[in-house]
Amino acid sequence: WKDDIKIDQEAVAGYIGGEFAPNGGAHSGRDWGKFDIEKEVIGLCPTECMKMDGGKLKIDNRECTRCMHCINVMPRALHIGDDRGCSMLVGAKAPILDGAQMGSLLVPFVKVEEPYDEIKEVIEGIWDWWMEEGKNRERLGELIKRQGFQKLLEATNIKAVAQHVQEPRHNPYIFWKEEEVDGGWSRDINEFRKDHQR
Numbered sequence: 313w314k315d316d317i318k319i320d321q322e323a324v325a326g327y328i329g330g331e332f333a334p335n336g337g338a339h340s341g342r343d344w345g346k347f348d349i350e351k352e353v354i355g356l357c358p359t360e361c362m363k364m365d366g367g368k369l370k371i372d373n374r375e376c377t378r379c380m381h382c383i384n385v386m387p388r389a390l391h392i393g394d395d396r397g398c399s400m401l402v403g404a405k406a407p408i409l410d411g412a413q414m415g416s417l418l419v420p421f422v423k424v425e426e427p428y429d430e431i432k433e434v435i436e437g438i439w440d441w442w443m444e445e446g447k448n449r450e451r452l453g454e455l456i457k458r459q460g461f462q463k464l465l466e467a468t469n470i471k472a473v474a475q476h477v478q479e480p481r482h483n484p485y486i487f488w489k490e491e492e493v494d495g496g497w498s499r500d501i502n503e504f505r506k507d508h509q510r
Contacts, residue, residue, distance in 0.1 A: 313378070313392040313393040313394070313395055313396045313397070314393065314395040314396075314397065314421050315373075315393035315394060315395040316371070316373040316393055317371055317373060317376065317382075317383070317390055317391070317392065317393060318390065318391040318392070318393060319369055319371065319389065319390060320388065320389050320390075320391075321368050321369065321389075323386070323388040323389035324349075324368070324369045324386065324389040325367070326388070326389070327347055327349065327386050327388070327389055328347065328349055330346060330347060332386075332388050332389075334347050334352060334385050334386065335384065335385055336384075336387050349364065349369070350364070352385060353381070353382050353385050353386065356381055357379075357381065357382065358377060358379055358381075359375045359376060359377055360375075361373070361374075361375035361376050362382065369389070377475075380392075396424070397421050397422050397423045397424050398421075398422060398424050398431075399417060399419060399420055399421060399422075400417075400418050400419035400422065400431070400434060401414065401415035401416060401417055401418065402415050402416060402418045402438065402452055402453070402456070402464070403415045403416050403451075403452050403453030403456045403457075404453060405451055405453045405454075413453070415453065416456065416461060416476075417475055417476065418434070418464065418465075418468070418470065419434060419470065420473060420475040422434075433468075434468050434470070437467050437468035437469065438452065438464070438467070438468060440467065441455075441463070441464065441467035441468070442455060445459060445463075461476070462487055
C-alpha cells in the first residue's frame with residue numbers, strides 16, 4: 313500500500329489494556345507477561361517512526377518502510393491503507409551452497425490494475441536485457457550480480473530511489489555519469505577547494 317496506515321485507537325488501547333492478545337494470539341502457549349507497546353512495537357520499528365502521544369499511537373507515515381511488524385503484532389488496531397498495489401523484486405534464487413536469497417527491490421510500488429501495462433513494461437525490459445546480456449544457463453540474479461543493478465535500472469528505465477539502497481554508502485546502485493556532473497570528471501581542483509575547504 314502507498315497511503316497511510318489505518319489506526320483504530322480504541323483497539324490500540326485494548327492491546328495495551330490486555331483485552332486483545334498480541335500477534336493474533338500466536339504466542340499464547342505461555343505467560344509472556346503484560347503487553348508492552350513500547351518494547352514490543354515502537355522499540356522494534358526499524359525506522360523509529362512510531363510513538364505514543366497522549367495515550368494515542370502516532371505514526372510518521374513518510375518514514376514508514378511498510379515492514380508490517382506493527383500490523384502483525386496488533387492486527388485489530390492497525391490496517392494497511394486503501395491505495396494498494398505490489399512491489400516487484402528480481403533476482404531471487406536458492407542455490408544449494410549459499411541457500412535461499414531474497415530478490416532485490418526493483419519497483420517499490422506499482423498499481424495492479426487491468427490491463428497491467430506498468431507491470432508488463434518492466435517485465436519486457438527485463439526480458440530484453442536478459443536475452444541480450446545473459447550467458448547460457450545464467451539466471452537473472454546472476455546477471456544482476458555480474459553486470460550490476462544499475463545496468464538493470466537503465467534497461468528498465470527505472471529511476472533510482474532510496475528504497476534501492478540498504479544503508480547509506482553501503483551498497484548504492486547509483487553512479488554518476490560524466491555528463492550528469494557539472495564540469496564533468498575534469499575540473500580545477502583549486503576552484504573545487506574554494507567551496508569545499510578541508
